[in-house]
Amino acid sequence: MNYLVAVMTNRVRAEEAYFALRKAELPIEQLDILGRGYKTADEFGLINPNDEAEKQANGLAYWVIPFGFAAGYLFNLLTNIEIVGWLGDIGNHILGGFFGAAAGAFGAFVSGTLTGWTVGSGDAIAYRNRLNAGKYLIIAQGNGAFIERATQLIRQYEPENLQGYVETVPV
Template identity: 55%
Template sequence: MGYLIAVLPDRLAAEAAYSALEQAGFPLERLHLLGRGYKTADEFGLIDPAQAARRQMQRLAIWLVPFGFLAGVGFSLLSGLDTSLGNHLIGGLLGALGGAMGSFFVGGRVGLTSGSGDALAYRNRLNAGKYVLIVEEENETRLREATRILRQFEPENLQGYRERP
């Protein structure tokens, strides 16, 4: 499936572009208009960057917390500061805490900056009062036709995407 995404400056341009695509024979179920009075980014399914960050943090925590625990216990054993079992357990818990902090700071940062792809840019434009028109089409020729139609309305941004198989 291919997607063509146009960012239009105002409601009039967005509605005119939508109507032009409709008149050109594009099915309404494959045309999506996002903005005030229309679908929201969440309703359409644009990835929320905070949600992507949470997923990345959880993935990292699965590996970093146990590794941190083992590293803390290992450090406690190797340092030989005290040989009581409680100190090794405390060392392990502190190592696990370090792993959790690493997943929070590193995973959260990576998830916020790259986990959402271009969705963050489109969300920012929607928040700024712009309109986003999305055309879904499998046929490459029809996507080129939609591109030609949308260029007439001088979109701020016009970007095509291909869904990965």
């Protein structure tokens, strides 16, 4: 499936372009307008960067927290640092393990969140920011010939940005 995303500066421009696409008899079920008064980014299914960031952080935490515990335990075992006097050697090693696990959890949260926001969400943040700024998106989805025809028609209405995407199928 191919996608075409056009960013229009205002509602009037977006509606003019949309109706030109309809007038050219392009299938209406393959066209969408996103913006105030139309579909939202969530209704369309545009990736929410916060959801992607949470998924990245949780996936990283699954591996990093146990390794952090082991590293903290081992570090305390090797250095023999007394964290709390009344816990004894084993208690201090376990407490060191908990500190290592906490450090791993924090690292997973920070790096997973940043990765999810920047890499995992693609252009979704930019499109969501434009929608929040009051702009409109026209999205066409279909085969190559359909996207070429839609591109020709939309270009006449001077979109702020025009971007094509090809959906890749995971192997």
